[in-house]
Amino acid sequence: MAWVAEARQGQARAGWLHTAHGTVPTPTFMPVGTKATVKAMTADAVRATGAGVVLGNTYHLMLRPGAERVAALGGLHKVMDWPGPILTDSGGFQVMSLGALRKLDEDGVTFRSHIDGSPHRLTPESSTAIQHDLDADITMAFDECPALPAPKAVLEASMERSMRWAARSRKAFKARPGYGQFGIVQGGTDRELRLRSIKALVAIGFEGYAIGGLAVGEPQAEMFATLDYTAPALPEDKPRYLMGVGTPDDMLGAVMRGVDMFDCVMPSRAGRTARAYTERGALNLRNARFKDDPRPLSPYEPSPLNRYSRAYLHHLFRTDEILGPMLLTWHNLAYYQRLMRLIRAHVVAGDLEGFAAFLRAQWALG
Numbered sequence: 001m002a003w004v005a006e007a008r009q010g011q012a013r014a015g016w017l018h019t020a021h022g023t024v025p026t027p028t029f030m031p032v033g034t035k036a037t038v039k040a041m042t043a044d045a046v047r048a049t050g051a052g053v054v055l056g057n058t059y060h061l062m063l064r065p066g067a068e069r070v071a072a073l074g075g076l077h078k079v080m081d082w083p084g085p086i087l088t089d090s091g092g093f094q095v096m097s098l099g100a101l102r103k104l105d106e107d108g109v110t111f112r113s114h115i116d117g118s119p120h121r122l123t124p125e126s127s128t129a130i131q132h133d134l135d136a137d138i139t140m141a142f143d144e145c146p147a148l149p150a151p152k153a154v155l156e157a158s159m160e161r162s163m164r165w166a167a168r169s170r171k172a173f174k175a176r177p178g179y180g181q182f183g184i185v186q187g188g189t190d191r192e193l194r195l196r197s198i199k200a201l202v203a204i205g206f207e208g209y210a211i212g213g214l215a216v217g218e219p220q221a222e223m224f225a226t227l228d229y230t231a232p233a234l235p236e237d238k239p240r241y242l243m244g245v246g247t248p249d250d251m252l253g254a255v256m257r258g259v260d261m262f263d264c265v266m267p268s269r270a271g272r273t274a275r276a277y278t279e280r281g282a283l284n285l286r287n288a289r290f291k292d293d294p295r296p297l298s299p300y301e302p303s304p305l306n307r308y309s310r311a312y313l314h315h316l317f318r319t320d321e322i323l324g325p326m327l328l329t330w331h332n333l334a335y336y337q338r339l340m341r342l343i344r345a346h347v348v349a350g351d352l353e354g355f356a357a358f359l360r361a362q363w364a365l366g
């Protein structure tokens with residue numbers, strides 16, 4: 001797997017991510033397909049949004065249906081009918097964030113399934129093997145994700161363990177043309193720890209680098225301040241992935257600070273809860289003001305869903321029709337993809353600053 005830069009503007013980059021399952025323009029937004037499905041979306045609908053890379057998840061897939069079963073059925077691409085590139089997260093964050101009763105030791109994590117309480121274990125080696133079985137184009141290193149906020153000593157010990165686990169993940173990775181593995185920068189919002197983490201990961205050497213430990217509830221200003229020194233410290237010629245981010249405004253600011261790849265459950269989760277992302281900010285379609293609104297959701301933009309009125313979507317959510325979450329998830333993901341395409345075009349055109357001001361003014365219209 002390789003990333004090639006096409007254009008730069010300030011810290012922002014426009015590039016091409018070449019993988020075994022196709023080439024994707026960056027910056028790119030990766031819809032979350034945790035359990036081998038982007039919730040409420042058929043694979044054709046995901047394609048129609050213009051998505052490039054789809055995310056899968058080691059933790060969820062190892063529990064159900066099991067990585068061996070996915071491998072026996074031909075791998076994730078075949079099982080979920082997604083011929084494009086797939087990135088799988090390594091499980092560490094989910095074990096921590098799902099609060100699955102976990103016991104951490106130097107070798108790995110023992111935890112109980114959040115589904116049935118059955119005992120399981122993940123190590124850098126087993127997580128890497130699972131992601132190989134899933135046939136992920138991009139494998140994430142197995143890291144330890146400390147609950148934040150945490151004292152510096154705790155962050156330091158956790159980051160150092162994650163770096164030892166990154167080395168073990170790299171050793172366990174089976175290199176194949178078109179496939180790659182990303183290291184994950186840890187260290188909370190502590191500058192010294194983050195820069196040490198970057199140094200350790202670059203010394204191991206990965207095809208790309210992810211920034212972890214953000215998008216866990218910290219204010220946007222704090223996330224941007226961390227990016228201001230973290231992104232430029234990562235290798236210029238490798239893709240940078242900000243995990244779990246974010247809103248349209250988060251992604252715009254992160255692209256301007258040098259980030260190339262994003263994933264977030266927001267647009268799909270919002271689609272299921274009647275929250276619509278549009279070029280003029282977010283709308284709550286359950287609100288009675290949409291009862292008779294004949295306009296499409298994005299009247300100023302081409303969207304596959306402009307054949308439907310806001311009144312119709314309001315009706316679907318008010319009557320709990322399954323089509324409501326399906327159409328709105330499709331709309332939100334299509335908006336995220338269109339936004340990324342426009343941002344990329346303005347990086348290439350060299351006028352991203354001006355376009356950012358335009359976007360922010362539009363979002364403020366509400």
Ligand SMILES: CNc1nc2cc3c(cc2[nH]1)N=C(N)NC3
Pocket residue numbers: 089090091092093094140141143145184211212213214215216243244245
């Ligand atoms: C929603 N925010 C978020 N922050 C993350 C941070 C990480 C992650 C996933 C995340 N999602 N996966 C990892 N393997 N490590 C760090």
